Amino acid sequence: MNDMEQSQQLEQVLKKVRLLEQEIGRAVIGQRQVVRDATIALLAGGHVLVEGVPGLGKTLLVRSLAAAVGGVFNRVQFTPDLMPSDISGHIMFDRKSDSFRVRKGPVFCNFLLADEINRAPAKTQSSLLEVMQEQQVTIEGQSFELKLPFLVLATQNPIEQEGTYPLPQAQLDRFLLKVFIRYPSEAEELEMVQQITDASVGDKLDTSAVREVLQPDDILNLQNYTAQLDVDEQIVAYAVRIVRATRDWSGVENGSGPRGSLALLRAARANAVLEGREFVTPDDIKSVAPAVLRHRLKLTADLEIEGYQPDDVLGDILHNVEAPRV
């Protein structure tokens, strides 16, 4: 493939991606970084953990994404009494046919919204481990492949911790990105209030303005394109250096594992695509590193007590790790 063809292909990809972002933007006012991160996860084929206080549009974001892509969207409200089989499915006896049949759970979809994932106990959260990593579900010893693309978008509320079950590290590691959804700016909030309250009863989430601009197959093509992007070995070494630095850094009790390096490169590729480049640069790595690594670090008790966040430590790490030397 020559340079011209590459450029044309990139242009087509960009056109589709920008269309997707534009459609999501019809429902989600502002929150551009969050929309960008969700798009990165979509291109990289990873899952996203969205953290923010209630009422910032976490659910709306996921519904808009599903509406723009046109895949199957399912939502599971995680509660303390939710069982693993409520998510993955189970085998039931059908009296009509006098046989057992599989009842597939809500996980069989393209976009799964795991709302308030930390409200369910660890055993229920763990039911997502297999499906998130291998895109398959095992019910009674029988494996069922999921239709791709498959994306889990989980939300959690950082302020109300009573009656919640913090996600175990193994579960957190499955998420490609952890995204913070913050309060909108005054102008964004004003626009949102006007748009949502105009001729609408109640405050039901409205995604009717979002058009279906992509099909699941388009997403698979975009993911394939992203995965084939060139990455110089210096960039790979840079990503590994950053991840390894998290393991020895002062104030970090547990650093990121090798899955962090893989995730960093995948997300950096997606970021490069969104920036309109056919190659990855150190800036791509640096720009996605906080979202990729913040949930993979466990800070020491001292830092946590003093109110420091993983982002503070990551900022230090990125400021100190040497950039690639070509």
Next chain:
Amino acid sequence: MDLDRLQIRLRRRTTWEAIDLGFAMARRWFMPLWLLWLSTAVPVALIFFLLFNDTLWLVGLCLWWFKPLYEPTLMFWLSRAVFSETLSVKLVMKQWWRITRPQILINLTLRRFNPGRSFTMPVALLEQLKGKPRRQRVQVLGRNQHASAWLTVVGIHLETILQMAFITLLFFLIPEDLRWISLEDMFMGDGQIGEWLQLAGGVLCMSLIAPFYVSAGFALYLHRRSELEGWDLEIAFRQMNERYQQQTESRRSVGSVVSALILSLTIALVTNISLAPAPAYAAGMEAEQTRNTIEEVLADEAFGRYEQEGYWKYIGEEETQEQADNSWMPDFLKILFRIIRGFLEGYASVGKILMWGLGIAIVVYLLYRISQSQGWFDGFAAGRKSRRREQPVELFGLDLRPESLPDDPAAEALKLIEAGQLRAALSLLYRAALLTLINRHHIEIPRSATEGECVGLVERYRSTDEAAFFARLTGLWLRLAYGHQEPASADLITLCQQWQGVYGRVTD
């Protein structure tokens, strides 16, 4: 030397007690001793810092090596202080060169690693002996004296422990969330902060240990001289004599005359000092009578104490005799022992040569470093400024030293473009642009900065035109470096043409 004015109580002591006495002296006079040490060491440290400021470990090494330069003033001050003459620091420092100069070169080279340095220092400094007389004197003083070597060994360890404790303490004083460095890196890792701390800690710990080290060495010296020359006895007899004299004068009794006579005679016989008894007493006694009196006195319980000391002395026989005695030994064992002895002697010779070689190499290296730092003498401010500029800089793997670039990078890049070396041309332009930003515009670019962040810095601090030019240049460079896509010649030629307008020449 007036023993009556002695500030310390001389008595028979073990060498360890003598060291303890030295420590007591150091505690009593710590402040003047500490100030004296710092008065010499700090200026020397500054000189070394100016010479080798880019290699702090070398500053630390030199500072440590030149310890014999800071210690003589302490020894001099102590030698006066023990005889009740308290000198001011200023007065001693005025005589610094006169005190330190004798045998300075040999003290800094051959005698630098002498473990008994503090013990033998007074021989040269206070007794003013050198050459053979000094050697003989040191030999006499140093017989069976090993405590001074242990003093040095303990001192080294204590200094090291203090230095490590200092750095560790500082490390623990840094709030955990602000710790950007691990404890291990503070000791061992590369980087200025660790080296600075080691240097600062080194100076502090050396200054704290030095008064104790010098005082203890001096106390050992005093103890040894007192032992050899009977200073303690002299003082005791003088005091007794004075007491008896006073009694004689007050009572004027006949009995006391006899006692005083006996005492005076005893002094004359036991010590070799010039305390001769009064002629009137001496004339009045016969030799036989005197001897009897002395024996009588010595027979007293007070003098009836015998001490036995053990020491090692070679009492081997002549070699011929030894061979005869060892005739039972098989010949092959004798040959083996002879070979081993030959080897050991050979190794010792080799070791000696190696030590000399090492010493010469260090001196040559120091001279080389000094010659390399000549620029400093041309003018402190200018030298500092130019050296800061000349510091080798590397960013993104690119050599950013000014001498690595041509005077006119754009012209050179054009030549490379014509020769078809597009990568070399672009690399040259990018390198020159970074060099200009760092050296001419003094934009600080951290090692963690990516190319995109460099563009951000230029946009923040430089003009819009320059930022646009640099962004184009960086874009092409990124495409080449990470995308492996060669830029078009036309784009590069445009950059070269715009170069002169944006940056001019590197050496401007």
